[in-house]
Amino acid sequence: MNDLQNEQNEERQMIIDLVTKFVDQELMPLEPAILQREIKGEACKLLPDEEASLLAKCKELGLWALDAPEEFGGANLDSKTLVAINEELGRTVVPFTFPPDSPNLHMLMAVANDEQRQKYLLPYAEGKLKGAIAISEPGAGGDPSGMLTRAELDGDHWVINGRKIWVSRASYADFAIVMARTGEGKRHDGVTAFIVDKGTPGYEILREIPMLSGHRTYELAFENCRVPAGNLLGTIGGGFGPMQLRLIVRRLQMGAWCVGMARRALEMMCSHAKQRVTFGEPLANRQAIQWWIADAATKIHACRLMVLDAAQKQDAGKDVRFEASMIKVYATEMATEVIDHAMQTFGAMGVTKELPLHLMAQRVRVMRVYEGPTEVHLMSMAKKILKDTK
Numbered sequence: 001m002n003d004l005q006n007e008q009n010e011e012r013q014m015i016i017d018l019v020t021k022f023v024d025q026e027l028m029p030l031e032p033a034i035l036q037r038e039i040k041g042e043a044c045k046l047l048p049d050e051e052a053s054l055l056a057k058c059k060e061l062g063l064w065a066l067d068a069p070e071e072f073g074g075a076n077l078d079s080k081t082l083v084a085i086n087e088e089l090g091r092t093v094v095p096f097t098f099p100p101d102s103p104n105l106h107m108l109m110a111v112a113n114d115e116q117r118q119k120y121l122l123p124y125a126e127g128k129l130k131g132a133i134a135i136s137e138p139g140a141g142g143d144p145s146g147m148l149t150r151a152e153l154d155g156d157h158w159v160i161n162g163r164k165i166w167v168s169r170a171s172y173a174d175f176a177i178v179m180a181r182t183g184e185g186k187r188h189d190g191v192t193a194f195i196v197d198k199g200t201p202g203y204e205i206l207r208e209i210p211m212l213s214g215h216r217t218y219e220l221a222f223e224n225c226r227v228p229a230g231n232l233l234g235t236i237g238g239g240f241g242p243m244q245l246r247l248i249v250r251r252l253q254m255g256a257w258c259v260g261m262a263r264r265a266l267e268m269m270c271s272h273a274k275q276r277v278t279f280g281e282p283l284a285n286r287q288a289i290q291w292w293i294a295d296a297a298t299k300i301h302a303c304r305l306m307v308l309d310a311a312q313k314q315d316a317g318k319d320v321r322f323e324a325s326m327i328k329v330y331a332t333e334m335a336t337e338v339i340d341h342a343m344q345t346f347g348a349m350g351v352t353k354e355l356p357l358h359l360m361a362q363r364v365r366v367m368r369v370y371e372g373p374t375e376v377h378l379m380s381m382a383k384k385i386l387k388d389t390k
Contacts, residue, residue, distance in 0.1 A: 012080075012081050012084075015077070015081060015085070016081070016084045016085060016088065018061060018063070019063065019085045019088045019089070020088050022057070022058075022061065022063060023088050023089060023091055023092055026054060026057055027054075027089075027092045027094040027096060028092055028094070030046070030050060030094045031092060031093060031094055031356055033050075034046075034093060034094055034095070034214075034359075035093070035353065035354065035356065035359070037214070038214050038353060038359060039353050042214070043210075043214050043215075043216055044093070044095060044213060044214025044215070044359065045095055045214070046094070046095065046096065051096075054096055055099065055127070058098060058099070062075070063098050064098060064099060064127065065099070065100065065105075065125045065126070065127070066081075066082065066085065066098055067079075067082055067102055067105065067106070068100070068105060068109075068125040069109065069125075072121065072122050072125040072126070073125065073126060074125055078311075078315045079252065079310075079311035079312070079314045079315050080308060080311040080312055080315060082102070082252075082253075082256075082311070083252055083253070083255070083256040083307050083308065083311045084256070085098070085256075086252075086253050086256035086257055086260070087256040087257070087259045087260040087263070087304070087307075088260060089257065089260060090256060090257035090258065090259060090260020090261045090263075090264075091260040091261070091263060091264045092264075092356075093213075093356040093359040093360060093363070095214075095215075099127045100124050100125060100127060100130070100131075101130075101131070101169075102249050102250075102253065103133070103246040103247070103249040103250040103253075104124070104131045104132075104133055104177060104246065105121075105124065105125065106245055106246060106249045107133070107177065107193075107233075107242050107243065107245060107246040108120060108121045108124065108131075108177075108233075109121065110234075110242045110245055111193070111233055111234035111235075111238075111242045112233065115230060116195065116230075116231075116233065120175060120195060129174040129175065130169065130172055130173050130174050131169070131173050131174065131175050131176065131177065132167055132168060132169040132170045132173035132175075132176045132177070133167070133176065133177040133178075133179075133243075133246065134164035134167045134170075134176050134177070134178045134179065134220055135164070135179050135243065136164065136165055136166045136167075137149060137162065137163055137164055137165060138163055138165050138219075143376075147179065147180075147181055147191065148162055148163075148181070149161065149162025149163065149164065149178070149179070149180040149181065149222065150162060150180055150181050150182070151180040151181070151182050151192060151194060151227075152182075153182075153229070154226075156228065156229045157226045157227060157228055157229060158182075158194060158226070158227045158228075158229060158231070158232065159224055159225065159226055159227075160178060160180050160194065160196070160202070160222040160225040160226075160227060161222055161223060161224060161225070162180060162221075162222050163206075163219065163220065163221055163222070164178065164219070164220040164222070165209075165217070165218075165219045165220070166209070166217045166219075166370065167217055167218045167219070167220055168215070168216075168217050168218075170205055170217075170218035170220060171205065171208065171216070171218060173198060174197070174198050175195050175196060175197050175198060176195075176196050176198075176203075176220070177193055177194070177195060177196075177233060178193070178194045178195075178196050178222070179191055179192070179193055179239055179243060180192055180194060180222075182236050182237060183236075183237050190237045191237065191239045191240045191243070192232065192233075192234070192235075192236050192237055192238070192239045193232075193233035193234055193239035193242060193243065194227050194231055194232055194233060195227070195231040195233050196222075196225065196227055196231070197231075200225055200226070200227065201225065201226065202222060202223045202224045202225030202226065203220070203221075203222055203225050204220065204221045204222075204223070205218050205219075205220055206218075206219040206220060206221050207219050211366055212362035212363070212365055212366050213359050213362035213363040213365075213366060214359070214362075215363075215366065244321065247324075247371055247372070248314070248320060248321060248324045250371050251324040251325070251327055251328045251371055251372075252307060252310055252311060252314070252320075252324060252327065254327070254328060254331060254332070254367055254371065255303065255306065255307040255310075255327035255328070255330075255331040256307050257367075258303065258331035258332055258334060258335035258364060258367070259300055259303050259304050259307065259331065259335075261335050261338075261339065261360045261363070261364060262296065262299070262300045262303070262334060262335045262338040262339065263300060264356075264360070265296075265335075265338050265339045265341075265342035265357060265360060266293065266296045266297065266300065266338060266342070268342055268346075268355075268357070269289075269292065269293060269296070269341065269342040269345045269346075270284075270293060272345055272346055273286075273289050273293070273345055283345065289345060292341040292344075292345070296337075296338040296341065299334045299337070299338065300334070300338070302330075302334075303327075303330060303331050303334050306323070306326065306327050306330060306331075307327055307331070309323065310323040310324060310327060322381065322384055325372070325377040325380055325381050326377075326381065328371065328372060328374070328377050329374050329377050329378060329381075332364055332367045332368045332374065333368075333374070335360075335364045335367075336361070336364050336365065336368070339357060339360050339361045339364060340361065342357055343357050343358075343361065
């Protein structure tokens with residue numbers, strides 16, 4: 001058993017080392033171009049030729065479909081390895097993740113039927129299709145009880161009517177997973193998932209919404225949008241559970257990304273503090289800077305352990321909703337503080353757009369809102385703790 005564990009640990013470390021090298025050699029050199037696009041007010045995204053080159057390199061290195069089943073050509077990596085990979089990706093502001101997007105992949109893996117697995121899951125895992133998910137609505141946000149989008153069965157089709165907002169990747173997605181009500185119950189009851197193909201009549205992108213850190217989201221409209229009955233994803237009224245699974249996958253990713261961002265900010269802070277001299281002494285000799293550095297290292301370590309603990313529990317098949325909420329809150333607050341202290345250490349240079357710190361600060365600020373605002377997670381956590389306390 002020990003020999004097997006050692007072999008697995010060695011393989012895991014080889015993959016992480018490969019990803020670290022990919023970030024350093026392929027992604028970091030693209031940062032200056034990304035920063036220049038942001039300075040010009042453009043979207044912080046890769047150009048088509050840049051993305052194509054990175055995807056080709058991923059194929060060459062085997063960094064593709066890392067958490068997809070082997071039957072779909074994936075590596076079927078465990079959550080513990082995946083969070084370590086995402087930590088490395090978090091070190092750069094270049095907007096790139098190894099395809100396909102994990103949360104939607106896991107939702108499809110959980111509930112797609114045989115036909116859907118062949119039509120959507122397989123090409124999605126292979127990178128031939130791109131997907132989005134539409135959950136939030138104007139006026140509802142993180143509260144599923146406020147969901148108004150409805151789907152009514154009409155013969156062999158479902159007819160969807162409603163609005164969705166804050167949808168990422170909608171402009172280039174080949175399909176969207178759309179959450180809609182099919183029952184009269186409140187909160188989670190009656191929430192059902194549907195796969196809506198791009199170009200389906202009645203499915204319209206209303207507007208692009210510029211976000212912090214150069215990100216873009218979209219508002220969608222569904223007006224008498226007819227979807228084949230076979231595009232119902234999972235069971236009628238059973239969409240909330242798989243959606244929660246998807247959210248948990250993303251929240252663990254976010255925790256790892258925050259650790260990566262904070263690591264980068266701490267490294268930059270330390271390097272600058274040792275070089276910058278004020279009033280005859282390096283900044284590294286100042287107690288305030290020293291305390292920021294020690295505090296950052298401690299909190300990064302604690303956050304990494306939180307993420308690894310949740311990943312190990314998820315690999316063991318345990319429910320990690322509570323842990324995912326704690327991570328979502330702690331990781332984003334931790335990274336916000338560390339990045340802010342790094343910016344303060346750099347002084348005026350720290351608040352320019354010439355360094356990646358401002359994009360990191362904006363990125364983590366957005367994270368405190370999407371996938372459930374901090375306050376909603378705190379409320380949910382407190383309710384569970386109070387319920388479990390005798």
